[in-house]
Amino acid sequence: MLQQAVSFPPDSQSDSPNQPTPTPPGPAAPPAERDALIDALRGAALLGIAIVNAPAIAIASVGFSDASLASAFDRAVALAAIALIQSKFYLIFSFLFGYSLPYTLQNQGRGPQPRLRRRLAGLALLGLLHGLLLFSGDILLLYAAVGAVMLLVVGRSDRVVLAVAALALALWCLALGERLLAGSAEDAGQWAFQTKMASIDARLAGGTFWEAARARLELSPIVQSATFLFYGLAVLTAFCVGLVGGRRQWLRAPALQSPRWRHAIAWGLVLGLPGALLAAWWLVGPGRSFTSPGPDQILALTVGLASAPALSLAYVGLLAHVQARWPGSLALFRPAGRMALSFYLASSLLMALFACGFGLGLMGRYSAATVVGLALVVWLLLALLAQQWLRCFERGPVEQLLHRWSRAGELRAASAPGIGDARH
Secondary structure, three states, X not given: OOOOOOOOXXXXXXXXXXXXXXXXXXXXXXXXXXXXXXXXXXXXXXXXXXXXXXXXXXXXXXXXXXXHHOOHHHHHHHHHHHHHOOOOHHHHHHHHHHHHHHHHHOOOOOOOHHHHHHHHHHHHHHHHXXXXXXXXXXXXXXXXXXXXXXXXXXXXXXXXXXXHHHHHHHHHHHHHHHHXXXXXXXXXXXXXXXXXXXXXXXXXXXXXXXXXXXXXXXXXXXXXXXXXXXXXXXXXXXXXXXXXXXXXXOOOOHHHHHHHHHHHHHHHHHHHHHHHHHHXXXXXXXXXXXXXXXXXHHHHHHHHHHHHHHHHHHHHHHXXXXXXXXXXXXXXXXXXXXXXXXXXXXXXXXXXXHHOOOOOOOOOXXXXXXHHHHHHXXXXXXXXXXXXXXXXXXXXXXXXXXXXXXXXXXHXXXXXXXXXXOOO
16 A cells, blocks of 8 residues: 555664653763663564555555455455554554654753754655655655654643644544545546556566656655645654653553553454454455455545554554563564664665566566565565674664764854863
8 A cells, every 4th residue: 555654763872762851961871771662663563564565566556456366365465464564553653753752852952953853854855765766655754744843842741742642633533534535436537547557567667767766756746645644644643642652651661561551452452453354354355356446445444544543552562561571572673673764765675676677677476475475574684684783883874874964063063163162
């Protein structure tokens, strides 16, 4: 499908805030210990994102195709991916983005806004390049835009931040309802849309690197408009809730909060799983056409989106419970979570090399199960590479570039004559 997302650690050595509120500048403190649960949440969610993004890169720009669902096993794999993964993990990453903001903003004597603005500008630029050169379903541009809105609320009280989250959630629900009503009738332009998408996919599969880039440029307005319209408010809600959660340290010491995680798992599954399964059945159940949508598919997409927050909550609770009971069991996920931005971009690169004409040119030639299996292999390969990378370097390569960019203004100010070295 056209919506996938990812969130990235703040521009800091530690991804979890160890101070609930900003403190005045003082003597330098030793580096804080990383929060293993947050790294594991990011790494596990990257696995889900790899699975969801893979069909949109390697099968068709809209995701699965009817040809890729030829066997019952392929349909079962697609049904599981849509029900259990699609639209779930962008909420987790968005929450973690907001959760990490208190750490990002603390102990910055010249104020947090310049650094955060530069970081958001860097994410926007990376998103534009990623969407043009590798994957039209990029989420970084949306993150940068919603992050700019967050600049207006990061200094507000928890009550104000939660009020903004409630308003964004209400507007998101209204948008879903409007989408359901608007799509209840058969779309007369569906055939033209399918023809256009087939042309774009043909250029992606057989064209040169720059021909593929031009095809993505043509596709980008379709994808990004849908992404901003249907996911922007949900991302803003998750950012705001995460900001309050970071201030209050909701994810700290998971072993001491077992009842909270058990309740999250139970309520999340009860409220989210039935709708997710029903939506997936309407989309790829036996006899359903994925590439010729009708009113049922519009209803399925709406139900799937509406049920996603509850199931995302269940996943957070499950991973926190596993971390509390068996602390070493999530070790494979943590290196990926520490360099999520590099991981996300590298995953798109490897899948594009498999699918596009400037690589192997195999887009649309393999079944749903094969492509999902390939996504698992790509994730595992990158997770192992992340382990080796972090043994030698503090950050991932793209994280390091963003780190330098977001602090470039501060470094210039500190090195300017008469600033920071004057003595009176």
